[in-house]
Amino acid sequence: MVRIACAQMAMSANMEENYQKSLDYVRRAATAGAGIICFPEGQLSQYIAQYAGLSGDDFAISRTHPYIQGFCQACREHHIVGVFSLALREKDRHIYSDMLVIDETGQLVTTAAKNHIVRAPHFYEQDYFTPGNDGFLVAPTRAGRIGLIVCFDRHYPESFRSLALQGADVIITAVANETSEPRDVFQWEMRIPAFQNSLYTVMINRTGREGMMDFCGESLVAGPDGSVVALAGTGEELLLADLDFAKAAALRQEKQYLSLRRPGICALP
Template sequence: MRIALAQMSMGTAIAGNVDTSVALIAQAADRHADMIVFPEIQYSPFFPQYPASDTPLDAAGYAMHIDDPAIQAIREACKANRIMACPNVYLEHDDGRRYDTTLVIDAQGRVLGMQGMVHIAQAERFYERDYYTPDDAIRVIGTPFGDIGVCVCFDRHYPETIRTLALRGADLVIIPTANTSAEPEEMFLQEVRVQAFQNSVNIAMCNRVGVEDAMRFDGRSVVVGPDGQVIAMAGEEPELLVADLDLAAAKAMRDAKPYTRLRRPELYV
């Protein structure tokens, strides 16, 4: 499959972010991509950089239900351009709880599944527990190209997340993220490469770019094969990164080098 990573910056207006997202979908389709992946909370500034008790942003104003026009715009663009998309939104459920959620939408505009962030950070510039409810499951979502797992940003720092997705048959793990230049960039790249290798799975990590108050988002979105090798990597500016992936290679790698099948979970804590 051909995958596109929409490395983009976000403004304060949802409508402008929608327009950017829809335009990137069309560009990805023009480059014959089968799927486009977006960064974390693509319709808003990164409001979790502020504690909820001291924020200049109306975070609640960026929360949206599944039938919101901003989500519908992505679904319609998928159908019009015959491409899959994985947008990440601040999703409000019917019970009022809000999640950092990635949707998997097919080329007919249908929602195949969704995954929220499971592990919620609470640290300087990442006051995410003030805003997000943790998801209570780790899911693999079937698509026409293969089985896909979503690992939302902070979840990738827990090896159990990607390992669980691989054990459940994911051929590709996508990571919508918000990595900053203040964080150890090289470590983040190696973290993704090592987990792709150890779990014999393709990984595509899509990051934000731009400066938002005290945060500078680093870009450097990356696609890694199941052998841990970098297939494609973006720079630090807005970019549509396109790469070809062999999803079947993940299963072949697991057969050739059966790291996951030789596990001894009875010994693990």
């Protein structure tokens, strides 16, 4: 049994404040007995992509930034696996919307970039982010095999199936969902793949008002039977849930949704 903590945060315009709040959530999660803590998309800054064509200099950091070193130290100190969501500027000067997994020893295990970048009202992400090309990645940790999906990528069912076939125990999706979006549909986007792949799925959202956007919170943990294991409210919250990976593995064997697949009959490009 592994306890997961979801840090449903409101972000200020001050990156240092968001960093310190993130560290506080790590401490609170460890005190609550969690083995994993996860954060919403772009946890260090307000959501700049709601505006078209601004500079990315104020919200993207490098891999060598002291904040990442601080997250590594916090995970090591509190003996917890951290799933952080950051905008990283790489050596090629491109910015990626990344999820980073840092294990309980403070080592960076995996970095996964958002693969599909949207451009729509309130979501002008193509003005800022470069799509990743590494596909969907699973981070092996002592707290389980963690599959990673960044926000918009969850709209593609192949993302969940790919991670399930790689042996993920839990799939964590960092998002930035606002109140005007179809919140019931977003729940089903977690619950249906949890059911279809007989594993746990997690959606961790922002909350609060930022510019033109109201983020709705309502972070979710779905069980391998498609049930809602835990659901947050609309404000700031540390959502906790216990994940029974052995029970999920038994259900996968019983349901056989994965083992009976016949990929050769699917006419997919």
